[in-house]
Amino acid sequence: MIPLRYNARSLVRRRTTTIAAALGMALVVFVLAASLMLSSGIKKTLTQSGRPNVAIVLRKGSDAELASGVEKAHVALVSAREEVARDGSGAPLSVGEVVVVITQEKIDGNGISNLSIRGVPENVYAFRPTVKVTEGRPARPGTDEVVVGKRARGRFKGVDLNKAFELKKNLPVQVVGVFEDDGSSYESEVWGDLETVRRGFGREDGVSSVRVQLTSPEKMDAFKTAIEGDKQLQLEVFPETTYFEKMSEGTSAFVNGLGITIAVFFSIGAMIGALITMYASVAQRRKEIGTLRALGFSRSSILFSFLMESLMLAVAGGVLGVLAALGLGFVKFSMMNFASWAEVTFSFNPTPEILVFAVVFGGIMGVIGGFFPAVRAARVPPIAAMRGA
Amino acid sequence: MSTAASSAHASAGITVRDVTKVFYRGKEPLTVLDKLNLEVTPGQFVALMGPSGSGKSTLLNLIAGLDRPSQGSVQVGQSSVSNMADSELAKWRSQNVGFIFQTYNLMPVLTALENVELPLLLTKLSGAERKKRAQTALRVVGLEDRSTHYPRQLSGGQEQRVAIARAIVNDPSLIVADEPTGDLDRQSADDILTLLTKLNTDFGKTIVMVTHDPAAAERANVTRRLNKGQLS
DSSP, rough: OOOOOHHHHHHTTTHHHHHHHHHHHHHHOOOOOHHHHHHHHHHHHHHHOOTEEEEEEEEETOGGGGOEEEEHHHHHHHSSSBBBBBTSOOOOOOEEEEEEEEEETTTTSEEEEEEEEEEOTHHHHHSSSEEEEEEEEEOTTTTTEEEEEEETTBBBBOOTTTEEEETTTTTEEEEEEEETTOOOOOGGEEEEEEEHHHHHEEEEEEEESEEBBBBGGHHHHHHHHHHHHOOTTOOOEEEEEHHHHHHHHHHHHHHHHHHHHHHHHHHHHHHHHHHHHHHHHHHHHHHHHHHHHHHHHOOHHHHHHHHHHHHHHHHHHHHHHHHHHHHHOEEEEEEEETTTEEEEEOOOOOOOOHHHHHHHHHHHHHHHHHHHHHHHTTTTTTGGGGGGG | OOOTOOEEEOOEEEEEEEEEEEEEETEEEEEEEEOOOOEEEEEOOEEEEEEEESSSSHHHHTTSSSSSSSSEEETTEEEGGGOOOOHHHHHHHHHHHHEEEETHHHHHSOOOOHHGGGGGGGGGGHHHHHHHHHHHHHHHHHHHHHHHHTGGGHHHHHHHHHHHHHHHTTOOOOOOOESTTTTOHHHHHHHHHHHHHHHHTSSSSSEEEEOOHHHHHHSSSEEEETTTEOOO
């Protein structure tokens, strides 16, 4: 076998063309890894707040909280079920919330965008113990005070600590705190008092959704059967984990599809780049290849050697692309969640699987792009070693 | 490389019989060698001379198994070179022929030692044994201290000596040299010719050398002249 150091050093020797081709590969791998990381980030953000023992109750036929409405009287009925856990005082662990979307001017001057407002009851922090007010203080019940999620903060005009904005015309609210929830999608929301939001948006007769914490995840089926079986209620029950997964599906699939489509188109360009680089390399090294053939190296060992060289080129580009994509770990990305129609801020989520897949994809591109030049190299006759041949 | 006393390969005799080589320029045939016959006895040092286009390099290529005759046969030692398949021929070359080129043909990205080691990569020798043999070959050509140098760090004469080390490292029975002194100054050329003579006399190698240089031809046992595809 021709030693791999021959190929590695040949790439270094032609560093200008090598770098140009490797950068092409790096770009493709970067785009692919970035889109997969974003898709994974979206899934992570939207699904991580789901708990297996929490059920979300929506109006039958509603896909999301935004389109759902549950009557006030039904909130009490749902919460009273025996499968629902209770706190120390015997009160059911449940929250009825109103979710609305408002349009708000963005602070960076890039027009307006949708902002999700959640009207929450007093016991919301007890119900969601992972949510912590990290700056300022919680909003007082029954007031026009709100708290904003860490990722929504500072993105819209007035949506920042100690500032004020209007939920709707003539309904100003004061931001008194900032909350965090391990990067979940709640962090892209504004939480206000349930009654204030209800009044402001004409939802006095009910809530968007009811969440209940069950005594155990195993009670989910019994609770679902009981609620959905009551034809008068016309309600539907989802485990919170399933609900969030469903919510993330559309956006995640869109980003995935877009990213992979762009990567595939780019990869054609990168493969042509590798093809041209390797063809040029084979043409320049005709005498070298002829000499190797004269010394007794077979066609197949020349073919393998040049495929390896192309693979090295692609993997080098791939590693570069993945490193660049890793840099995106520090970037926050906001986009519309198609299920809630609100802007949600996501992070790029690099997982080992994504990084390895992206490099392998680059490697495959290299082998495909390098195949025909390698075949040409293998066809160089040994007589090419001689002068004038 | 083995020493002369323990040379693994016997010297090869060469029999070229009624060899014709025709090249095509478009559809037009060009006969470069015309029913040529040549006999080289084992251990002989033969110089092939002649004007450009006389067919001497073509003849060398046929003897070395780099090309096949259009008609006729080439026998080297016990092997009928002209009848071998491509892969068979590659294997035969790796075991029986050492090549010396006018432009040295070293791999620019490999060190002197790595260049010399190349033909041994086709054997089953261990890495350590390959290295040892490559160092021995470099010692024979007087370049042991240049083993880690790249071709660009060597003079033309030194590059050609590395090429000779590569040619002998497999202990082949036949060495073919194509204008081995063509790119060298007189002093370096003389050193190379002395080395070739030594390989012939001390190590018993059969050598076929194409040259334009009368001084080079003088070192050979026999000089054969080609003209228009015929030996004179």
